[in-house]
Amino acid sequence: MRFARAVTDCRAVRMIGIVQEAPRGKDAKMFADIIRVKDGLDAGQLIAAIDTQRKKYGGLHQIVGVLEPLQVPLAEVRKHFKLPGTDPVTADLFRDKARMKNALRAAGLPCARHKLIHRWADAEAFVKEVGLPIVLKPPAGAGCKATWRIRSVEDLKSAIDTVNPSVDRPTLAEEFLRGQEYCYDTVTVGGKVLFENVSRYYPGPLEVTENPWIQWAVVLPKTIGPEFNDARKIGRATIAALGLKTGFTHMEWFRREDGSIAIGEIAARPPGANFVKMMSYAHDADMFRAWARAVIDDEFDGPLKRKFSVGCAYLRGIGHGRVVRVRGVAEANKRVGSVVVESKLPRIGAPKSDHYEGDGFVIVRHEDTEVVKKAITILIETIKVDYA
Numbered sequence: 415m416r417f418a419r420a421v422t423d424c425r426a427v428r429m430i431g432i433v434q435e436a437p438r439g440k441d442a443k444m445f446a447d448i449i450r451v452k453d454g455l456d457a458g459q460l461i462a463a464i465d466t467q468r469k470k471y472g473g474l475h476q477i478v479g480v481l482e483p484l485q486v487p488l489a490e491v492r493k494h495f496k497l498p499g500t501d502p503v504t505a506d507l508f509r510d511k512a513r514m515k516n517a518l519r520a521a522g523l524p525c526a527r528h529k530l531i532h533r534w535a536d537a538e539a540f541v542k543e544v545g546l547p548i549v550l551k552p553p554a555g556a557g558c559k560a561t562w563r564i565r566s567v568e569d570l571k572s573a574i575d576t577v578n579p580s581v582d583r584p585t586l587a588e589e590f591l592r593g594q595e596y597c598y599d600t601v602t603v604g605g606k607v608l609f610e611n612v613s614r615y616y617p618g619p620l621e622v623t624e625n626p627w628i629q630w631a632v633v634l635p636k637t638i639g640p641e642f643n644d645a646r647k648i649g650r651a652t653i654a655a656l657g658l659k660t661g662f663t664h665m666e667w668f669r670r671e672d673g674s675i676a677i678g679e680i681a682a683r684p685p686g687a688n689f690v691k692m693m694s695y696a697h698d699a700d701m702f703r704a705w706a707r708a709v710i711d712d713e714f715d716g717p718l719k720r721k722f723s724v725g726c727a728y729l730r731g732i733g734h735g736r737v738v739r740v741r742g743v744a745e746a747n748k749r750v751g752s753v754v755v756e757s758k759l760p761r762i763g764a765p766k767s768d769h770y771e772g773d774g775f776v777i778v779r780h781e782d783t784e785v786v787k788k789a790i791t792i793l794i795e796t797i798k799v800d801y802a
């Protein structure tokens with residue numbers, strides 16, 4: 415809804431919502447009209463819904479949305495109505511991890527070796543080629559769902575049994591990248607990168623998913639120094655290679671042990687997990703608005719000065735069931751409360767989240783990156799979530 419609100423703040427916008435679930439209260443009021451569809455990810459239903467309203471509003475000028483699985487359907491709707499914005503071929507290159515990697519490698523950009531797996535023999539051959547471990551994932555997945563580190567042939571057998579891939583429904587195998595995981599985000603307008611952010615994950619999303627009790631963190635350093643020049647160059651080249659003209663991008667990349675970089679993946683949308691908020695805090699700017707200005711107006715109100723380091727601790731805990739207690743909050747508050755800018759504590763009684771974002775979060779900021787890192791460590795070590 416914060417993205418939707420940012421759209422309404424652009425000049426001369428009348429926003430019509432196409433929704434699966436109707437927004438309520440204040441949220442509903444920002445839409446000039448609301449059209450319900452059964453499946454918001456179905457391009458055919460989106461097109462039909464728009465058709466019913468076209469006479470009333472004289473056609474639409476833009477269609478925008480932020481969800482990862484929505485990017486290709488939106489591009490198809492644009493193509494159908496001849497609207498400006500990202501086209502289906504480009505959107506698909508940012509969605510389909512196999513095609514993405516083919517395009518990156520063709521452009522000389524570093525990424526994991528990969529293979530689409532149609533049958534057991536493909537998996538066996540791939541492991542012979544790259545060795546173990548490997549990663550198995552859906553070719554167009556998101557949020558680390560159904561993504562597994564495969565450490566042994568037995569793991570591989572049971573994973574292939576479970577996924578049961580076919581020529582029509584292949585799964586994706588990738589060489590396992592070792593190193594530290596980061597992201598590189600941009601606001602790109604007309605093919606030009608006008609805003610850049612680098613954040614580091616402690617630890618990477620797969621390790622976080624494998625260990626549902628880990629309280630993890632993301633840190634945006636105060637300065638994006640020369641140590642990130644190579645990542646920025648590769649990030650810009652990635653956007654150019656895949657052909658995105660305008661929008662927010664979110665790339666994940668690895669710093670390998672030998673210092674080299676490998677691109678994990680890139681998405682043509684704003685990142686989730688509070689990253690947009692964190693970028694806003696780091697620059698004292700509204701990055702939701704920056705997204706809307708880019709996709710609606712082809713504009714960026716910058717350059718923005720980076721003023722703070724920002725970190726987010728994601729609150730989770732050992733066990734299953736519902737949240738019954740959150741311990742250590744008063745102590746954490748005493749020790750680092752002065753640098754906390756926003757938090758959401760796990761709600762007592764809420765079922766444990768199955769997403770790596772966890773059940774709550776705390777965002778901190780300070781001019782000094784080391785202070786942020788220390789505060790994050792204290793938060794993670796002090797706050798404990800219990801489930802039963």
Ligand SMILES: Nc1ncnc2c1ncn2[C@@H]1O[C@H](COP(=O)(O)OP(=O)(O)O)[C@@H](O)[C@H]1O
Pocket residue numbers: 511526549551555556557558559561588589590591592595618619620621666678679
């Ligand atoms: N080839 C790989 N080597 C090492 N880790 C990987 C690899 N591919 C994915 N991962 C881990 O799994 C996570 C999710 O995979 P990713 O390709 O980013 O898909 P998603 O769209 O679900 O985010 C990554 O953030 C990373 O931690």
Ligand SMILES: [Mg+2]
Pocket residue numbers: 557558666679
């Ligand atoms: Mg990812």
